[in-house]
Amino acid sequence: MIQTELFESDYIVHYEKHKIRYEFPVVGDVTFLNGLSEPVHRWFRLTPSYSPELVRYLVQELRCDRETLVCDPFLGKGTTGIELKKLGIPFVGIEINPLLKLASEYALTWEVEQSKFAEHWKETLAKIEETIDGFKGVTLENVIAEKKLKLPPIHDVFRWWKKYVLRDLLLIKESLGKVRNENYKRLYWIALCSSVLDCANIHRNHPTISFDDNHKRKIDVLGDFKENIEHILADLKRVPPREKTGKANILLGDSTHIASVVPDIIDRVITSPPYPNRFSYVHTTRPQLFFMDVFENATQSADLDCAAIGGTWGKATSVLYNGVVEPYEHLSGILQPMISELRPKHNLMCNYAVKYFNMMDDHIADLKNRITNKFRGAYIVGNSRLKGVEILTEVVLAKMFEHQGFTVDKLLVFRKRGGKKKLYETAVCVSR
């Protein structure tokens, strides 16, 4: 085994105890930061996404080629799909969050003639500039009344965006509503969706979204939108030609029932599911879900977080306060060490973790119904700590895969996350 001093021996002890092979491969940056400098990946930002470099590494590791159908059942913003399309490998992605599903799908809109889109953008920009100039100094309320616009139905809307910012965002959105070409619409959608977050009153570069109420930044909405479109225009020149790209199918669905979502038989999985770390993908995408008219009311976002694996926001947590969430019977042995430590400390957190693992087990059990007998998969997960109790997600998942009849080939241990001690990412590599 290659070991590096980066990793603490504590984990190795667990892997060895459970007789799981492990390796420490050297892959550059495995975080979202790597994607911010790569074409197409930089169109949309999601901090818990993984890096294109990691996907390329796993493509080699799992020996994917133009004949293998690769699935990412927890697609996020679509890092896996973008890389696989570039490499000409057939791909199917599943995502439960409709905003992220659209962002992933639209990021694969490469079948446009770049120069024609550039031409269209020039004309569109002129119209947007004219509109924004025409309403300079007019209050948001008057613009809304005159143009018959609608405020995003998100709670505390003016905490999310300053009024002049919202006015310009809404005017851009209204202008783009007149675009007829479907592909251009998608590309404009991505750029606007990114600006919605870029221009919000939130802290930048935080893993979780949080308000920055007292900032004094002057926000240039049109400038930001222009920059987003310029990235898209530049990157469209760098994507491979149509005949070299792979066919990609992006589906909205729940991967705990993967067999009823994906019609085809899957050869490979490359994915990073949520971890039991109390991160809410719904909370993080809420401003965009409401601004882009994907959701109309708070019930929809609360329900989505309840249905998503690892959801933790609002109702997803409040329904776990009372009672005891039991692990599935066949998981009780695997989860017992965690439960006996966590339950006495914090019943709610224990319920949360048990629900997480039960749902991951639903996914693994149903995956068996949709894979070839040469199947190979890599699940990237991070460890986490709940109320001081270390959750070795990779070990538990490895045991769960074994229980469902998969072979656990090895764990690939990557790096400490965020420079914090004892945080790392691991690929659980399985096959059948």
Ligand SMILES: C[S@@+](CC[C@H](N)C(=O)[O-])C[C@H]1O[C@@H](n2cnc3c(N)ncnc32)[C@H](O)[C@@H]1O
């Ligand atoms: C760690 S993120 C994936 C990030 C992705 N690797 C990327 O680079 O963008 C996990 C994703 O799983 C999604 N998810 C959670 N529960 C799901 C479910 N039951 N079915 C499908 N997707 C789900 C979340 O919405 C989130 O986008």
